[in-house]
Amino acid sequence: MEANWDDLRLFLAVAREHSLSGAGKLLRLDPATLGRRMQRLETALQLTLFAKSPQGYALTDAGQSLLVRAEKAERAMRAAVADQPVASDGLSGQVRIGAPDGCANYLLPQVCAAISDQNPDLDLQIVALPRVFNLSRREADMAIAVSAPTAGRLVVQKITDYRLHLAASDAYLAAREHIARVQDLRQHRVVGYIPDMIFDQELDYLSDLGVNRVPLASNSVSVQINWIRQGGGVGIAHDFSLPAVPGVLRILTDQISLTRAFYLIRHADDQRNPRLSHLAQALTAGLRAEVVRLEALA
Structure with missing residues (x-):
């Protein structure tokens, strides 16, 4: 018995995520339901596609073979969709x-x-x-x-391209010592990324400024911006985010200006x-x- 495209689509997600929970998130499908679908697929094909363990779902040799066929079918499906013209009334x-x-x-x-x-x-x-x-x-x-x-x-x-600058809230600046130089940051509470969660070196702004300690750190830009807005400290902010946070000002613009x-x-x-x-x-x-x-x- 051959698998249909919907079976292969679900199989591809589990094979790529190595788990029912990860695949379920991508597919917006309950992991238990997805597990039953995979079991049904194995029964229909009379093959064991996955070696299941607490660490996840690993492909067997039969699973690897089906993966090649499934990816070929995926490419064919995407090519078929690509050949369809865009409707004149929009996407x-x-x-x-x-x-x-x-x-x-x-x-x-x-x-x-x-x-x-x-x-x-x-x-x-x-x-x-x-x-x-x-x-x-x-x-x-x-x-x-x-x-x-x-x-x-x-x-x-x-x-x-977009620009970033050092920023702080007007309330924070009014209550703290004046920041005139980059070196003055040592006397201030710094907001930034959690160092070991920086997923791209382009985001490692503070190391270039010689800042080694980040008292208020998050892997989320939005959390960092809200900390700055609430007067938590000084941090690097996207210029395009500042109109959304009134009361946050760029500082040391003549000394610190980043482009990404x-x-x-x-x-x-x-x-x-x-x-x-x-x-x-x-x-x-x-x-x-x-x-x-x-x-x-x-």
Whole structure:
């Protein structure tokens, strides 16, 4: 008996995530239900596809063989979708976008809302996680990153540069010693990333400033910004985030000014997909315009 595409789609998720819980999150499917589906698939094929253990689901030789066939079927399905023309009345369907939480919180909501206004049949999902997304495992249809990957079958497009500066709340600055030089930061409480949870070297801002201790640390940009807003301390902030937090000011702008970039990353197999290509164009244009608009207000 041959497996149908829906069976293979679920199998691919479990094979790539090595667990029912991880695959269930991607598929929005209960792990118990997913486990029953995998058991049914094994019964139908009369094969043992997974070696199950407390550490997860590892592929057997039969599972590895099915994985090759399933990925071939996946490529065929994506190619079939890619051959369908984009409807003249707009984009439709569901697209999941992965992004670091700074971009996801302060840029993507308004950009995606504008795209949604023009495409009412399009369902957009933003996955905001402080880590690198794995498009090969289909965690998202496209992802935004702060550095360009150099490995994998990926298409990488630079979206735009953005700027960051040291920032603090006006209440914090009024209550503390004046900050005139970078060296003065040693006398102040610093807000930043948890050092061992920095997932991209482009985000390791504070080490370049000689800051070795971070009393208030989080892996989330939004938490850091809120700490700064509440007068918790001084930290590096995206210029585009500052209009959302009145009372937070840039400081030492003549001494500290950082520039980073956002990149749009897509799987190479999606290059021929007109729906995703049209969305990528709209997303890139929208993000570029929004960064310019917000940085002018900072």
